[in-house]
Amino acid sequence: MAESSDKPTPLHPAYSVTNIQTKIRTLDGSKVTYSSWVKLFRLHIVAYKVSDHIDGADPPADTSPDYAQWKELDALVLQWIYSTVSDDLLNRILDTNATNKTVWKKLEKIFLSNKKVRAAALETKFCNLTLTACTSVEDYCQRLSNLANQLSDVDQPVSDSRLVLQLVRGLPAE
Structure with missing residues (x-):
C-alpha cells in the first residue's frame, strides 16, 4: 500500500479551548464592563487565531474548500460569545442564523448606542x-x-x- 504524501492538517488552536469562562469573565455591563470584556475577548481571539471572525474579511464562498472549517470556527467563536455574556444579554443577542460579526455588532450597539x-x-x-x-x-x-x-x-x-x-x-x- 502506497503512503499518501498528504500530511494531516494540524488542529486549529481554537479547538484547544475547553472552558472559555476561565479566560473571559461574564459581560454583565456592571461588574464586567463592555470595554473590559472586549479587551479580554480580543486578546483571546488573537491568541487562538480567530480574530478574522470578528474583525476580518468576509467568509469564504460556501463553495470554497475552506468554508467548512471557517463555518465550524465561526460557530465555536459564537459559542464563546454566548458563553461569556449574562443571561439577560444572551436573550437579546441569541440568533440561530447569526455569524460572529452580526452578534458582535449587536453587542456593540447595545452598549455604545444612546x-x-x-x-x-x-x-x-x-x-x-x-x-x-x-x-x-x-x-x-x-x-x-x-x-x-x-x-x-x-x-x-x-x-x-x-x-x-x-x-x-x-x-x-x-
Missing part, C-alpha cells in the same frame, strides 16, 4: 451613591469604581481626583 442617555443615567447613579446605600465600605468603593468604568464606556471618563471626591462626598458626616 451614549448620552446612558451617560446621564450613570452620572446620576454615580453622583447619588452614598455609603449608606451599600453593605460595606468595600462595596461602596467597588460600586463607585464600577460606575466610573461604565461612564468610561460611554465616553464620559471619571478622573481619579473626581472619583476620590465623590467617594468622600458619599460618606456620612461622622
Whole structure:
C-alpha cells in the first residue's frame, strides 16, 4: 500500500479551548464592563487565531474548500460569545442564523448606542451613591469604581481626583 504524501492538517488552536469562562469573565455591563470584556475577548481571539471572525474579511464562498472549517470556527467563536455574556444579554443577542460579526455588532450597539442617555443615567447613579446605600465600605468603593468604568464606556471618563471626591462626598458626616 502506497503512503499518501498528504500530511494531516494540524488542529486549529481554537479547538484547544475547553472552558472559555476561565479566560473571559461574564459581560454583565456592571461588574464586567463592555470595554473590559472586549479587551479580554480580543486578546483571546488573537491568541487562538480567530480574530478574522470578528474583525476580518468576509467568509469564504460556501463553495470554497475552506468554508467548512471557517463555518465550524465561526460557530465555536459564537459559542464563546454566548458563553461569556449574562443571561439577560444572551436573550437579546441569541440568533440561530447569526455569524460572529452580526452578534458582535449587536453587542456593540447595545452598549455604545444612546451614549448620552446612558451617560446621564450613570452620572446620576454615580453622583447619588452614598455609603449608606451599600453593605460595606468595600462595596461602596467597588460600586463607585464600577460606575466610573461604565461612564468610561460611554465616553464620559471619571478622573481619579473626581472619583476620590465623590467617594468622600458619599460618606456620612461622622
